[in-house]
Amino acid sequence: MDDRKIAIIGCGNLGLSIVKGIIQHKDIPNNIVTATRRSLPKIQHLSASDINVTDNNKKAVKDARIVILSVKPYNILAVCEEIKDALSKHAIIVSTATGITISEMETVLGKDRTILRAMPNTAAGVGESLTCISDNGVEKEDYQIVEMLFSSIGTSIRIQEDLMDAATVLGACGIAFVMRFMRAMVQGGIQIGFDARTASEVVTQTVKGASTLIAAHGNHPEFEIDKVTTPKGCTIVGLNEMEHNGFSSSLIRGIVASHTKIEEDN
Ligand SMILES: NC(=O)c1ccc[n+]([C@@H]2O[C@H](COP(=O)([O-])OP(=O)(O)OC[C@H]3O[C@@H](n4cnc5c(N)ncnc54)[C@H](OP(=O)(O)O)[C@@H]3O)[C@@H](O)[C@H]2O)c1
Missing domain, CATH: 1.10.3730.10 (ProC C-terminal domain-like)
Known part of the structure; x- marks a missing residue:
């Protein structure tokens, strides 16, 4: 498994802003990033920047170390169900969905999974997001990997999950x-x-x-x-x-x- 592969599932407004932020950040090679959405033509332009694009979520998450879920809240659990068997053992799953708790995701993905919630904003596209991050008691190294990723698109702070709505x-x-x-x-x-x-x-x-x-x-x-x-x-x-x-x-x-x-x- 490539320890650095990143999959971004659901590249709409926010997902695309995150990808754009990563493209501008020279420390993360673009070719380790895979972006997905169902209407593939809408993200095809990212290929010109060496970002991998696909409409196949299972393929995107295979071997990925970080999987960012950026679909609408009502799609999150269905996407978790779709990808759960394709996730690698060490995958770090990060949901940006408003209102969907870590324990709700655990019911689909399992309690042994490394799951975080991140609340960035669309200023990610210009490297100026403020991202609030909460987690289910993840390993220090896993947290640092996620923190580093979101630092590439702005700054981040760690908060308790009950403050995620705020x-x-x-x-x-x-x-x-x-x-x-x-x-x-x-x-x-x-x-x-x-x-x-x-x-x-x-x-x-x-x-x-x-x-x-x-x-x-x-x-x-x-x-x-x-x-x-x-x-x-x-x-x-x-x-x-x-x-x-x-x-x-x-x-x-x-x-x-x-x-x-x-x-x-x-
Ligand atoms: N926008 C913000 O400022 C912001 C900030 C923080 C958090 N959030 C959260 O981030 C999430 C995304 O918000 P957004 O504003 O970016 O919404 P959005 O523009 O609607 O993007 C969601 C994307 O997910 C894609 N999608 C839906 N089902 C999919 C599937 N099964 N597989 C792959 N892609 C799929 C959709 O494209 P297709 O229909 O083409 O697949 C759509 O482009 C939400 O949960 C929201 O609560 C948003």
Whole structure:
């Protein structure tokens, strides 16, 4: 068995982002990666980057050390059933599916399997994912292999499995929340005079700058806000108007609503 082979089952939005991240990361050879989906033509273009593509999941997982399952939650257990006899003894199975627990997967794959859950986001495609990882008590070396893989597409943190739904909302849905915030900023920018392209450029770099400030200094966001808010100035007037209209409250309620939806669905 090749100790480094990676199979990515279900290369849709997230699976493809992971593959793209791996392609950009020069330490992982592309030819050890096999990507699958049923509509093969949609991933055929990956062959040009030396990624193996197939619509045969059993073939893809044979000899693979890491098997990433990136199909929709309602397909996960059927895919586990399909591949279980083709998995090698030392395969590390990593599911990205929202809401499907490790113990549910164990009922199909068996309790002796090395199973982890990973919650990356679509920024994996540009090497900037934050991936939350939980596991069923795996060997240190197995965890390190998975951690190393997800480090190639961003950064990762280890969490308890009962926080996986929260990780889904904050980290994965979070991409959509931030995008909607950015879209609103661009719309506001156009109303005050910028053309759409310039507004988008200003917003994109401003969000990146704000994020980098927090990452670099580790300060509370409010500390950075205080530096921008001159007494009686335009920033505090804008911020307070947003709060009067429920800005923070609506974000918090949206996050809680997403979390409730995951709980209700499972
Ligand atoms: N999108 C995100 O930001 C994100 C973030 C974190 C976690 N997740 C989780 O990641 C998983 C994938 O999400 P997604 O947004 O990438 O969904 P998606 O775009 O629908 O991708 C899933 C892919 O799985 C393929 N598929 C379905 N059944 C298959 C099978 N039996 N064998 C091989 N491929 C199969 C589908 O393509 P075919 O129909 O062509 O086979 C589809 O392209 C979900 O469980 C989701 O909860 C997503």
